[in-house]
Amino acid sequence: MIAIIDYGLGNIRAFVHVYNQLNIPITIATECDGLKKASKLILPGVGAFDNAMERLNKSGMRQILDELVLGRNVPLLGICVGMQMLARSSEEGHLPGLGWMDAVVKKMTPLNFHDTHLPHMGWNDVQPVIKNSLFYDFGRVSRFYFLHSYYFHCNKNEDVLALTDYGGMFTSAVHSGNIYGVQFHPEKSHTCGIRLLQNFAEL
Amino acid sequence: MLRPRIAPCLLIKNMGLVKTVNFNNEKYVGDPINAVRIFNEKEVDELIVLDIDATTTKREPDFRMIENLASECRMPFCYGGGIKTAEQALQIIGLGVEKIALSSAAVDSPELVSEIAEQVGSQSVVVVMDIKKNNMNGNYEIWTHNGKRCIRKCPIEFAQQLERFGVGEIIVNSIDRDGTMQGYDYTLVDKLRKSITVPMTVLGGAGSLKDIGQLICRYGIIGAAAGSLFVFKGVYRAVLINYPNIEEKDALIEDNYRAS
Numbered sequence: 001m002i003a004i005i006d007y008g009l010g011n012i013r014a015f016v017h018v019y020n021q022l023n024i025p026i027t028i029a030t031e032c033d034g035l036k037k038a039s040k041l042i043l044p045g046v047g048a049f050d051n052a053m054e055r056l057n058k059s060g061m062r063q064i065l066d067e068l069v070l071g072r073n074v075p076l077l078g079i080c081v082g083m084q085m086l087a088r089s090s091e092e093g094h095l096p097g098l099g100w101m102d103a104v105v106k107k108m109t110p111l112n113f114h115d116t117h118l119p120h121m122g123w124n125d126v127q128p129v130i131k132n133s134l135f136y137d138f139g140r141v142s143r144f145y146f147l148h149s150y151y152f153h154c155n156k157n158e159d160v161l162a163l164t165d166y167g168g169m170f171t172s173a174v175h176s177g178n179i180y181g182v183q184f185h186p187e188k189s190h191t192c193g194i195r196l197l198q199n200f201a202e203l
Numbered sequence: 204m205l206r207p208r209i210a211p212c213l214l215i216k217n218m219g220l221v222k223t224v225n226f227n228n229e230k231y232v233g234d235p236i237n238a239v240r241i242f243n244e245k246e247v248d249e250l251i252v253l254d255i256d257a258t259t260t261k262r263e264p265d266f267r268m269i270e271n272l273a274s275e276c277r278m279p280f281c282y283g284g285g286i287k288t289a290e291q292a293l294q295i296i297g298l299g300v301e302k303i304a305l306s307s308a309a310v311d312s313p314e315l316v317s318e319i320a321e322q323v324g325s326q327s328v329v330v331v332m333d334i335k336k337n338n339m340n341g342n343y344e345i346w347t348h349n350g351k352r353c354i355r356k357c358p359i360e361f362a363q364q365l366e367r368f369g370v371g372e373i374i375v376n377s378i379d380r381d382g383t384m385q386g387y388d389y390t391l392v393d394k395l396r397k398s399i400t401v402p403m404t405v406l407g408g409a410g411s412l413k414d415i416g417q418l419i420c421r422y423g424i425i426g427a428a429a430g431s432l433f434v435f436k437g438v439y440r441a442v443l444i445n446y447p448n449i450e451e452k453d454a455l456i457e458d459n460y461r462a463s
Contacts, residue, residue, distance in 0.1 A: 011299030013274035046296060047323040081324075092324075116205075117402045117424065119326035119371050123248055124205045145249075145279050146205075147301055147326050149371075166205055188279045188301065190246045 003038035007059040010044025014187040045081030050093030083181030116167040119149040144184035210249040211433040224382030226350035245446040257285025273299035304329040307347035320369040335378040380408030420459040
């Protein structure tokens with residue numbers, strides 16, 4: 001069963017809606033008990049980095065998550081800020097990230113992203129750079145909805161799963177072992193998003 | 204490539220959807236959840252929902268309705284109406300809304316924008332500026348409380364102030380063009396686009412996809428929002444929810460965006 005981690009942020013019900021439509025069982029975990037039977041995890045997130053980290057740390061689920069993800073290799077998909085939390089740190093905040101991936105989160109600036117307005121908001125193309133089941137069976141276009149001003153920077157090139165162009169390329173999907181992350185919002189990206197969430201369920 | 208956004212804007216009054224002309228003459232156009240379901244099928248880029256009598260009737264946002272709408276939306280959802288405090292904003296974001304829109308509260312205390320941005324991130328904080336041209340002196344003026352109260356602030360200075368306070372997006376709504384379907388007010392948009400760099404969405408006046416194309420042609424990456432265009436069909440304004448399909452939308456953007 002997929003468990004969606006509910007620490008008070010992110011569109012939990014939108015994920016439930018999508019998975020209900022796909023007839024894929026899903027449970028909402030607000031405490032450790034909800035996580036014990038999870039075969040897959042989704043870590044959603046919106047808002048500021050520190051606020052998200054603080055809420056997750058206070059949720060009482062932090063320790064068991066570390067064990068499930070690092071100890072028992074349960075597949076996890078981090079979404080938007082939930083992806084950024086996988087990193088060691090973020091320029092948006094002071095709190096350390098989960099550090100599950102060798103990466104840091106940086107601010108998009110006009111220096112590295114030219115002629116652009118921030119936040120990066122709207123529908124953009126996602127180009128997978130390696131073959132991965134998360135992007136299985138995508139058609140001509142993989143278009144997803146983005147809403148962010150910070151981006152995920154992998155220290156290891158091989159962790160980069162997909163790229164997106166916003167006046168400069170940035171990493172829009174990552175993968176390392178059992179851990180996945182996407183910068184965009186699949187739960188708000190119509191058919192492409194539904195397909196990606198289904199792919200994650202079928203990994 | 205990032206694309207310009209084409210977004211329906213729905214107005215809510217007494218739990219129902221309405222459409223106005225110059226912020227008056229509300230016409231009932233249907234049920235909000237039903238409209239969201241149709242817009243899901245049509246794969247709209249984004250949906251803006253504004254509760255237009257929350258502030259005027261001094262009511263809190265209707266959290267239950269917002270939650271129902273947010274969970275139904277398979278596209279990004281921006282909610283505005285009656286938000287006065289950071290707590291309310293945070294609560295609404297927690298219901299699964301991507302962006303919250305302020306209007307009178309941001310006019311009264313622009314610091315609220317940064318207070319909310321610190322907690323939910325700038326990207327989720329939107330300010331709607333309802334703007335009307337003063338026919339006596341030709342100046343643009345900001346109005347709040349559903350167009351009932353005039354604020355003595357220059358829209359450009361206010362927009363720049365909002366940018367300094369960390370707003371993530373500004374929706375420019377022309378009261379003069381609202382519901383008229385006679386095209387966007389480019390004079391107004393020109394002035395604002397030149398003065399700020401945050402993403403902008405333009406609302407008020409779109410009468411055809413051509414108007415949307417023209418907006419994209421002039422400004423490139425921009426949000427093109429419309430009410431009447433996506434809820435009415437034909438000269439008699441029969442209620443029919445509509446939106447360009449993917450091919451039409453791609454063609455519209457390709458024809459105009461490349462040219463910009």
